[in-house]
Amino acid sequence: MIDTENLSKQFGSHTAVDRLTLHIGEGEVFGFLGPNGAGKTTTVRMLTCLIGPTQGRATVMGYEVGKDSQSIRRHVGLLTETPGMYDRLSALKNLTIYAELYEVPDVPGQVEKYLRLLGLWERRQDAAGTFSKGMKQKLAIARALLHEPKILFLDEPTAGLDPEAAKLVRDFILEVKAQGRTIFLTTHNLDEADRLCDRVAVFNQRLRVIDTPQGLRQEMYGRQVVFHLADTAVPYQPTLQNLPYINRLEAIDNKLVVALDDPETHNPELIRLLVSAGANIQFVGELRHSLEDIYLRLVNES
Amino acid sequence: MKKIRTIIGKEWAEVFKNRLVLFSVIFLPLMLTILPLATIWGMSRFPASASSSVSTEEIEFFGDLCVGLTENECVMVYTLSLYTLLFMILPVMIPVTIAAYSIVGEKATRSLEPLLATPITDIELLTGKAIAAIVPAILATWLAYFVYAIGAVIMLGAELALAYVFAPVWVLAIFVVGPLMTFLSVSIAIMVSARVTDPRVAEQLSGLVVLPIILLLVGQSVGWVVVSRDMIYLIGVIVLILDVVLGFITVKSFQRETILTQWK
Numbered sequence: 001m002i003d004t005e006n007l008s009k010q011f012g013s014h015t016a017v018d019r020l021t022l023h024i025g026e027g028e029v030f031g032f033l034g035p036n037g038a039g040k041t042t043t044v045r046m047l048t049c050l051i052g053p054t055q056g057r058a059t060v061m062g063y064e065v066g067k068d069s070q071s072i073r074r075h076v077g078l079l080t081e082t083p084g085m086y087d088r089l090s091a092l093k094n095l096t097i098y099a100e101l102y103e104v105p106d107v108p109g110q111v112e113k114y115l116r117l118l119g120l121w122e123r124r125q126d127a128a129g130t131f132s133k134g135m136k137q138k139l140a141i142a143r144a145l146l147h148e149p150k151i152l153f154l155d156e157p158t159a160g161l162d163p164e165a166a167k168l169v170r171d172f173i174l175e176v177k178a179q180g181r182t183i184f185l186t187t188h189n190l191d192e193a194d195r196l197c198d199r200v201a202v203f204n205q206r207l208r209v210i211d212t213p214q215g216l217r218q219e220m221y222g223r224q225v226v227f228h229l230a231d232t233a234v235p236y237q238p239t240l241q242n243l244p245y246i247n248r249l250e251a252i253d254n255k256l257v258v259a260l261d262d263p264e265t266h267n268p269e270l271i272r273l274l275v276s277a278g279a280n281i282q283f284v285g286e287l288r289h290s291l292e293d294i295y296l297r298l299v300n301e302s
Numbered sequence: 303m304k305k306i307r308t309i310i311g312k313e314w315a316e317v318f319k320n321r322l323v324l325f326s327v328i329f330l331p332l333m334l335t336i337l338p339l340a341t342i343w344g345m346s347r348f349p350a351s352a353s354s355s356v357s358t359e360e361i362e363f364f365g366d367l368c369v370g371l372t373e374n375e376c377v378m379v380y381t382l383s384l385y386t387l388l389f390m391i392l393p394v395m396i397p398v399t400i401a402a403y404s405i406v407g408e409k410a411t412r413s414l415e416p417l418l419a420t421p422i423t424d425i426e427l428l429t430g431k432a433i434a435a436i437v438p439a440i441l442a443t444w445l446a447y448f449v450y451a452i453g454a455v456i457m458l459g460a461e462l463a464l465a466y467v468f469a470p471v472w473v474l475a476i477f478v479v480g481p482l483m484t485f486l487s488v489s490i491a492i493m494v495s496a497r498v499t500d501p502r503v504a505e506q507l508s509g510l511v512v513l514p515i516i517l518l519l520v521g522q523s524v525g526w527v528v529v530s531r532d533m534i535y536l537i538g539v540i541v542l543i544l545d546v547v548l549g550f551i552t553v554k555s556f557q558r559e560t561i562l563t564q565w566k
């Protein structure tokens with residue numbers, strides 16, 4: 001659905017996006033992760049034909065950015081970084097304007113459908129400016145969906161929202177995802193990317209890495225199992241030392257941290273060995289690295 | 303075409319909730335209608351020297367304006383032509399407020415980016431914004447002129463009023479040159495609006511388009527120029543040419559990317 005090849009954007013001498021190459025499939029929720037100033041908004045603006053690339057090329061739904069811009073605009077939805085509602089106009093009026101601009105066949109029907117979906121039908125005559133931040137953001141997402149685009153671009157959809165409003169918006173995104181749309185979501189919130197996205201790219205001017213959230217964890221750290229013992233773990237380290245399938249072994253206080261490729265197969269044996277060596281096992285668990293660890297490692301590497 | 307209508311509707315829905323705009327669309331024409339009427343009223347109540355004929359110096363000053371009139375009538379007619387010229391400020395001033403906000407206003411509220419992401423063309427957007435500013439300006443001008451004319455007929459009598467307030471040259475000025483000027487000032491205001499980052503700056507800069515008219519007004523009131531029919535024709539032609547040129551430049555210079563990414 002979205003393919004880019006060495007897509008770049010230069011502002012004067014400053015390179016905001018440097019040779020980005022991506023392939024995003026249909027129905028995928030793709031997280032574009034990066035710190036402030038990474039070039040996320042610039043990338044979204046290029047892909048939605050608001051600004052032109054200075055180098056490289058991109059196609060969206062088979063249409064070429066810069067050539068078939070009008071077709072792309074017709075077929076994608078965009079939630080901009082700031083919602084940019086007409087605050088003085090009612091929710092109904094805001095959506096109606098956009099439905100008309102997007103040439104929606106049944107304007108009143110489509111507007112009503114989304115206002116009801118958002119639970120805003122009763123408040124349709126209220127000025128958009130009177131809505132809470134979270135509601136406004138949902139209204140802005142609905143505005144981007146009026147023409148039922150196959151691809152939805154969401155630029156930091158939960159930035160600046162309080163946790164409750166952010167959850168409201170995130171749940172709405174999950175609903176949209178369930179309808180099978182392709183979503184390109186930028187965020188600097190790792191937890192959000194982890195929860196919403198099928199794949200994530202860590203990006204900071206250049207593409208650092210791209211994988212599923214789970215894949216990223218494995219790639220960076222492998223899989224790790226922790227054994228919590230009742231007393232200090234050091235004496236039991238030799239018990240497991242020379243097993244061929246263990247990649248790494250570490251004893252910290254009362255914990256044994258074991259890195260191995262296939263814990264499902266080998267954990268039972270490890271437990272048996274430890275128990276027969278006299279260890280009192282309290283818990284066994286998998287150590288999950290948060291996306292944050294990975295992200296920080298990648299972003300700071302540059 | 304439908305999108306142009308959408309933009310016009312949106313502009314009106316939004317802009318007329320703005321006090322500043324309402325002020326300029328209502329207050330300015332109102333003032334320019336009341337002021338001349340009050341002056342005529344005052345003059346007709348306190349005639350200077352009822353029947354003395356026009357002196358030589360005065361003939362020099364007023365040119366062929368006063369041929370065959372009493373001094374009192376001459377002063378009145380002169381005052382009227384001054385005010386009618388003042389009326390020409392309306393079609394220039396009223397749309398400036400609306401048009402000056404048109405692009406930079408949307409930039410300030412961040413609504414420009416989602417708008418430009420829709421499949422609307424530059425021409426559709428600019429036409430919608432221009433019409434939204436032009437139509438109320440022209441209507442307000444005509445309405446004000448209509449009220450002024452009726453007042454003049456009542457106070458001066460139909461004959462004098464028809465000869466001077468409704469003189470063909472002024473009808474031409476108000477109904478043809480006026481709208482042409484409106485288009486010009488809207489083009490300029492939109493162009494300025496697309497280039498600045500602060501709505502107030504846009505308004506102040508665009509407001510400068512009224513200067514030539516003020517100059518003309520000052521010129522006439524100190525006797526440098528007398529606005530004649532030929533002069534109105536000349537102004538009309540010049541404005542028409544400027545309309546074409548500036549309209550073209552406004553559309554050509556509308557660069558979405560530059561407008562969107564202007565960096566402080």
Ligand SMILES: Nc1ncnc2c1ncn2[C@@H]1O[C@H](COP(=O)(O)OP(=O)(O)O)[C@@H](O)[C@H]1O
Nearest residue numbers: 011016035036037038039040041042563564565
């Ligand atoms: N119009 C512009 N002119 C100059 N520099 C810009 C412009 N827009 C963005 N930048 C720069 O490009 C970089 C990327 O910006 P942006 O895409 O907004 O980042 P993000 O959305 O990831 O926070 C930043 O360093 C920013 O300063």
Ligand SMILES: [Mg+2]
Nearest residue numbers: 040041042081
């Ligand atoms: Mg951004």
